[in-house]
Amino acid sequence: MSRLRWGVLGTANIARAQFLPAVRETGQRAVLVGGRDRDATAEFARAHGVERFVEGYAGVLEDPEVDAVYVPLPNPLHAEWTVAALRAGKAVLCEKPLCLDPRQVERVLAVAETAARPLWEAFVFPFQAQHQRLVELLAAGAIGDLREIVGSFHFEVRTPGNIRLSREMGGGALADVGCYPMRLAHELFRAHAESATGTAVLGDEVEVDATALLSYPDDRRLLVTCGFRRAYDTTTVLLGTEGSLRLDNPYHPGPDTVLEVRRAGADPVVERPTRDTRSFSAALRHVAAVLAGEQAPAHTALESALPVARALALAGAAVSAP
Numbered sequence: 001m002s003r004l005r006w007g008v009l010g011t012a013n014i015a016r017a018q019f020l021p022a023v024r025e026t027g028q029r030a031v032l033v034g035g036r037d038r039d040a041t042a043e044f045a046r047a048h049g050v051e052r053f054v055e056g057y058a059g060v061l062e063d064p065e066v067d068a069v070y071v072p073l074p075n076p077l078h079a080e081w082t083v084a085a086l087r088a089g090k091a092v093l094c095e096k097p098l099c100l101d102p103r104q105v106e107r108v109l110a111v112a113e114t115a116a117r118p119l120w121e122a123f124v125f126p127f128q129a130q131h132q133r134l135v136e137l138l139a140a141g142a143i144g145d146l147r148e149i150v151g152s153f154h155f156e157v158r159t160p161g162n163i164r165l166s167r168e169m170g171g172g173a174l175a176d177v178g179c180y181p182m183r184l185a186h187e188l189f190r191a192h193a194e195s196a197t198g199t200a201v202l203g204d205e206v207e208v209d210a211t212a213l214l215s216y217p218d219d220r221r222l223l224v225t226c227g228f229r230r231a232y233d234t235t236t237v238l239l240g241t242e243g244s245l246r247l248d249n250p251y252h253p254g255p256d257t258v259l260e261v262r263r264a265g266a267d268p269v270v271e272r273p274t275r276d277t278r279s280f281s282a283a284l285r286h287v288a289a290v291l292a293g294e295q296a297p298a299h300t301a302l303e304s305a306l307p308v309a310r311a312l313a314l315a316g317a318a319v320s321a322p
């Protein structure tokens, strides 16, 4: 296939900050962006290297030059526009979490199956070299059996109008960033969360900080700490029967990001496996390879979306319990 041609729904911050730079890093094309406001969308296209713009989102889905659609809309709009893009025959990369309600996830996945189009939830880390190295180390027994994951994701939200602070926009610390450790735990434990306990600090509409302890089969567990009130921190520690593995930045690593393995009686082993400067690049290369028929789809929404939505539902109920 010639260079993959993307259409983008909305002039989102994440599209500007991560997705479009990765489109450039991978030599793909952003051919069309649709947004609610014509002038703002035109300015976004001009400023961020998108070839054309259109008012509204439907025009992106109808455009024959668009091979794949990126959906970085607020969480409650993911299902509607992902379904519309799949029915229009497009491959879809939808922002995380695909849906907050597990039943809605099932409906969207059924549409993807009927449409026979690939659908990814934009957890881009499983495609990255660091994550692949992590999986390799665990499989080789670097820390023995993985028993526990302690995962944080914090950053500061300062602007009052941010969608993360809005109940109507599907905000809250768990849905916005707590979902990352849940996605990681599902892949590494190969199981769904079974139960949760937790506590949260409530803002005006949503939890702005939360801690949840999720249990997995065979007495394994995930401790998630997440929120909008601290400096950026995604430190994650995997604890096994023979050692531990620490990641500075498991989700958006760069070339300086460190992975460290510790075992009793041995010096720590430090690695920096990341080559890409943009955390979305590996995922975008994979999407292009799938559409070119060179790779089978991997790490799709079929694998991730339901376990994430179920873990979010368990944790959400636990932190809001009286």
Ligand SMILES: NC(=O)c1ccc[n+]([C@@H]2O[C@H](COP(=O)([O-])OP(=O)(O)OC[C@H]3O[C@@H](n4cnc5c(N)ncnc54)[C@H](OP(=O)(O)O)[C@@H]3O)[C@@H](O)[C@H]2O)c1
Binding pocket: 009, 010, 011, 012, 013, 014, 015, 018, 034, 035, 036, 037, 041, 072, 073, 074, 075, 077, 095, 096, 097, 122, 123, 124, 163, 169, 176
């Ligand atoms: N994978 C990652 O690393 C990552 C990182 C950050 C965020 N995200 C996810 O990406 C999505 C967007 O996050 P963001 O921080 O980029 O949000 P954002 O900057 O607020 O952008 C959301 C876009 O959605 C459109 N929109 C449509 N209806 C809207 C409404 N009622 N209110 C506000 N915006 C509306 C707007 O575009 P128009 O006005 O142009 O239509 C807006 O620019 C979320 O699902 C979030 O969880 C993922």
